[in-house]
Each structure stands twice: as structure tokens, then as C-alpha cells.
């Protein structure tokens with residue numbers, strides 16, 4: 369396209385050149401250190417978003433930087449899944465050793481991991497000679513991604529409506545209501561997909577009892593149980609996996625956001641039974657499992673799974689909920705979550721809180737219209753919590 373006007377600022381260029389799928393605030397972030405981001409005017413922001421639960425080790429982490437530098441020494445950023453690659457194999461081994469899973473398939477994002485999980489579940493039913501076992505169950509307020517399969521599993525009218533028709537045979541059950549699942553599940557259900565803690569949908573935790581009963585129902589119907597830990601997994605809750613607290617294990621778990629501390633990656637962790645149903649050529653990816661990214665991811669998983677690291681997440685997470693509950697604002701109606709995945713529900717649309725946050729040097733993000741979602745780097749400290757609570761108190765006072 370021929371340019372007719374010369375844009376002056378970067379932000380004006382954003383408005384001109386990017387597909388307008390996001391409404392961004394009017395500053396440009398240029399640098400990060402620890403928990404803090406800086407814009408091009410030198411203003412600091414305490415980051416309670418972490419790239420939406422991605423930047424688990426914050427910014428400019430010495431360990432991550434060193435892994436990237438070391439990973440570049442041999443000249444290999446990308447290989448291909450056509451060839452063996454040592455860091456990918458080592459990451460798979462570490463993930464298997466630290467989870468319920470026996471095998472791993474790598475992808476490049478959360479939605480892609482979920483697409484693969486849905487395909488794997490279909491393949492299991494196909495191999496069992498059940499051509500009509502094609503249905504999926506998902507949950508209200510669930511979020512599984514934006515590609516066609518994952519979007520079909522994300523029952524939000526605003527996200528789905530313009531893109532129909534989606535996958536047929538997707539049924540929506542009520543989160544934490546086992547009777548609603550019992551009413552829908554049948555021998556035609558090939559998989560149930562659930563977030564042990566819903567992120568995007570507003571920080572809702574599945575109860576241990578619900579997950580146990582879900583496991584039983586799935587077993588009764590030969591249905592594959594998929595846990596989507598794209599947001600809640602890898603240390604976010606103070607356990608390496610969010611489902612650990614329930615004692616229930618899935619057949620498939622998807623992981624992504626924090627797995628490589630900011631580099632794009634997804635992973636599908638499966639039991640041997642699932643893996644036995646997948647053959648060469650069933651699924652693939654050009655980029656996935658590259659040596660640089662998987663090297664960094666192995667470092668991230670090993671560091672975050674250290675007992676002291678996870679204890680820190682639990683301690684700061686508990687302190688966060690404690691301090692938040694001391695904010696004496698009538699606008700706050702609930703505080704919930706686990707570890708450093710905390711939702712502050714309010715009696716109002718929270719977008720003014722997010723906007724005022726920018727003015728007070730805070731990055732905040734919503735989860736649904738009336739919940740502030742706090743998913744900071746897992747290195748956040750109690751003094752970061754004190755800073756947040758002080759700012760939030762001022763912001764809420766100005767709004768009430």
C-alpha cells in the first residue's frame with residue numbers, strides 16, 4: 369500500500385499498520401528488569417501481568433539470559449523434527465520425571481497444544497473403532513485458545529459468534545457441578561477438557577472433589593481427561609502443576625505460557641496409553657521443540673520446580689491474599705486463587721482500575737469484566753505486594 373500520510377509517533381504507526389485486535393495503552397515499553405518494566409519516557413511499571421502469566425522469571429533474569437547466550441553458541445536456533453535434537457529430548461525427560469506423564473509432544477503455543485490434545489483424543493476413539501465417539505465437553509467460563517478447535521472449546525459468545533461454524537459436538541457443562549457433566553457425558557464423549565484453575569474466565573478453582581468425580585466419570589465412559597494448565601501450570605500456584613493439590617491426574621495435560629520464560633512454546637504431556645495410540649505422521653509442527661527454546665524451557669522447569677522456589681510462590685501468594693483482604697474497599701467483592709494466580713473480584717467493570725493503574729505505575733489485567741487478575745512474575749516479593757496494595761488502595765479510594 370502506498371503511504372499517504374507520514375505517521376509521526378510509534379503509536380500512530382501502530383494504529384496505521386497493525387490489525388486492530390487489541391486496545392493498547394498509550395506508552396511503549398522498552399526495557400525490563402526483575403518485576404519492573406520501563407516505557408520510552410523512563411516511567412517504571414510494577415508488572416502484575418507478566419505477559420499474561422508468561423514471564424515467570426521476570427525480566428533480564430541472569431539465568432535465562434545465560435541459557436539463551438549459551439544456546440546460541442553452536443549456531444542452532446531451529447532444527448527440524450525430522451532430526452534428533454538434544455535439548456528437546458532432555459526437556460521431555462525432565463517434564464516426564466516431574467509429572468504424571470510418560471511422553472511429551474511439543475508445540476508452539478497454548479492453543480496449539482490444545483489442538484493437539486483434541487486430535488490425540490479423537491485418535492484414541494478412532495483406534496477403539498468408535499467412529500461416533502467424537503464429542504467434547506468443556507466448561508462455562510473456560511478458555512482454551514483462539515484457533516478453531518480451541519475456540520470451539522471456549523464457550524464465550526463474543527469470541528465464537530463471528531467465526532461459526534465451529535467444531536460440532538462440543539457440549540458445555542457447568543464448572544464445579546458434577547451433575548451437569550453427568551447429564552452430558554456418554555460413550556460418544558471422546559474428551560473432557562478443563563482448566564484446574566480457570567484463568568481468563570475469572571480465576572475459578574475446580575474443587576478437588578469435582579476433579580475426582582470428573583476422573584471417575586471419564587473412566588466410566590472411556591473418555592480422555594485433558595487438563596489445560598497453559599496458565600495455571602509450571603509453578604504458578606506454588607506447586608509445579610495446579611492439579612497436584614487434587615491428587616487427580618489427567619490423561620493429557622497441556623502447558624505453555626511460562627514454560628520457556630517468554631519464548632514461545634507449548635507442550636502436550638500424555639500417558640503411555642495415549643502415546644500408544646499416536647503414530648508417525650498423525651501430528652506435527654515445523655517450529656516446535658527447537659533446540660534454543662527447549663534448552664531455556666529445561667532451565668525454567670528445573671529452576672521453578674526447586675522446593676525453595678515453589679515455597680516462595682506459596683508464601684508470597686498467601687501474603688498477597690492476606691494484604692489484599694486488608695484493603696477496606698466496598699468495591700472488592702471477593703479475593704480468590706492460589707499461589708501467584710489471584711483474582712480480585714469487584715462490583716464494577718474493572719477497566720477504570722486497569723487504566724488508573726497505568727497512571728500509578730502498575731500493570732494490571734482483567735479476567736472477564738469484573739475481575740482483576742494478578743499473575744506477576746513468580747519472583748515477586750512481599751515488598752512488591754506492599755507496593756501493589758498501597759497503589760491499589762489509592763486507586764480504589766479514588767473510584768469509590
Ligand SMILES: *Cc1c(COP(=O)(O)O)cnc(C)c1O
Pocket residue numbers: 477478479480482511512513514563567568596597598599600624625
Ligand atoms: C492463554 C491460554 C490458552 C491459549 O494460549 P495461546 O498461547 O495464547 O494460544 C489456552 N488455555 C489457557 C488456559 C490459557 O490461559
